[in-house]
Amino acid sequence: MKRFLHSFRYAAQGIVQAxxxxxxxxxxxxxxxxxxxxxxxxxxxxxxxxxLLLAVTLVLSAELLNTAIEAAVDLASPEIHPLAKAAKDTAAGAVLLTALFAVAAGIYVFYRPVIDWIAGIVS
Known part of the structure; x- marks a missing residue:
């Protein structure tokens, strides 16, 4: 049980580090x-x-994974290497993809309420 509880502490430390x-x-x-x-x-x-919570969670999770991949690549390959660049760029691409999903989700969720709010102000 103690090990299990420590895993939460380590995870929290990782989030704080990020x-x-x-x-x-x-x-x-x-x-x-x-x-x-x-x-x-x-x-x-x-x-x-x-x-919206799903989109937020995906973006933050992708950012955490990107951070972890960048740290591991920097440790394994402190010098510039094409494969290190590919790993980092691909991880960053995952963050971009989830962020684009989050933007699409935001447009889907907020379009009608914002239009209605603006129409209420104008009229």
């Missing part, structure tokens, strides 16, 4: 808070909030 070392992790987190606050402001239905 926040401290990676600006993109902090940026994604701030955007996530803004998106979830907007969901509350626009009273987005629960199923749509779940879609």
């Amino acid at each position: 926040y401290r070392s990676e600006q993109n992790m902090r940026v994604h987190s701030v955007v996530a808070v803004v998106v979830l606050a907007a969901a509350a402001f626009f009273r987005v239905p629960g199923r749509d909030v779940m879609l």
Whole structure:
């Protein structure tokens, strides 16, 4: 049981390390808070909030994996090498792909509420 509980502590340390070392992790987190606050402001239905939470989780998870891959590659290959670059670029591509999904999910969820809100202001 003690080992099991330690695994949570190690995972939390990894998340904290990513926040401290990676600006993109902090940026994604701030955007996530803004998106979830907007969901509350626009009273987005629960199923749509779940879609937003899925998108946020995917982006943050991809960023954590990207950070881990970059650290492992830097350790294994401190000098510039084409395979090291390929690994890092591919991991960054995974973050980009999940971020694009998150943008699409945001447009899907917020389009109608924002249009309705603007129409209420204009009229």
